[in-house]
Amino acid sequence: MSEHNLGHEMLAAMTKSGWRITDQRRMLAQIFTDNAGYLSPKDVYDQMSMKYPSVSFDTVYRNLRMLSEMGVLEQFYFMDGGLKFKGSCVDHHHHHLICVNCEKTLTFEYCPMEQQMELPGRYKILNHRFEVYGICEECQEIAT
Amino acid sequence: MSEHNLGHEMLAAMTKSGWRITDQRRMLAQIFTDNAGYLSPKDVYDQMSMKYPSVSFDTVYRNLRMLSEMGVLEQFYFMDGGLKFKGSCVDHHHHHLICVNCEKTLTFEYCPMEQQMELPGRYKILNHRFEVYGICEECQEIAT
DNA sequence: ATTATTGCAAACTATTTGCAAGTGA
């Protein structure tokens, strides 16, 4: 199961970087293993506080930040500026199709940078951002 | 001068929507006429307070929000989550090439959505976001 | 004159930091 692997991957990455494996971090790994989509710090906090009622917001923030600095999580600001995280697929480059209603996210392989497009101004290209927004099939049905 | 036009356009749009033209709003229009790039609320506030030392942050925010709801300004969250505004080019669809150092922004016409790409999941596509990030020529020289 | 707009202050949200107590290696 690739799901199990993500959790192990995350824990392994932490150990490799010299971080200790605490219950909270173990659970963080579990949460992002179980949830394929984007989670806000609050989402994560809510899930964590079910098992660890005493968990604090700053611990969630600290660990989310650490994990995204490590590249294990992807940090992402939505169109409305809300910060979210998701387990990152380090293995291959792809982009996202995101439901503006429920935020269910699908990945696709097409990348516009593979095209030979003419860009102005002799910039040294570093990276890019490409997302498609829409309404997923389920949310379309609900809206009807 | 198209610059002059943008200022007039903005003021005209305000009047058309039934908003009063105050000195602050006149100056807002001027600021986005003179600055082609992205400005944060603070940038705008700083510029405004040079001429109107008593201007308040909330007035800046209110007007920026109103103007972007009207479509005269484009609202934009950068990769780091920072909110910025810029005079919008309503006339044609395009994307941006943004310098990660100085935020100088160039536009280009290529749009990935014109390609026939296969997207998963039967989403009803609403919009998209495509930006290319890099370092502009000037900033490359400075860095050297 | 009437009503929208402003500036102030305060509220609010999201995120970060200092520090003593707790915990993993």
Added chain:
DNA sequence: TCACTTGCAAATAGTTTGCAATAAT
């Protein structure tokens, strides 16, 4: 043991809101 991590509380940054005074129409 010993350094890392946590939770608390407080600080900070960014943005929004209520309201009386002000200014545009």
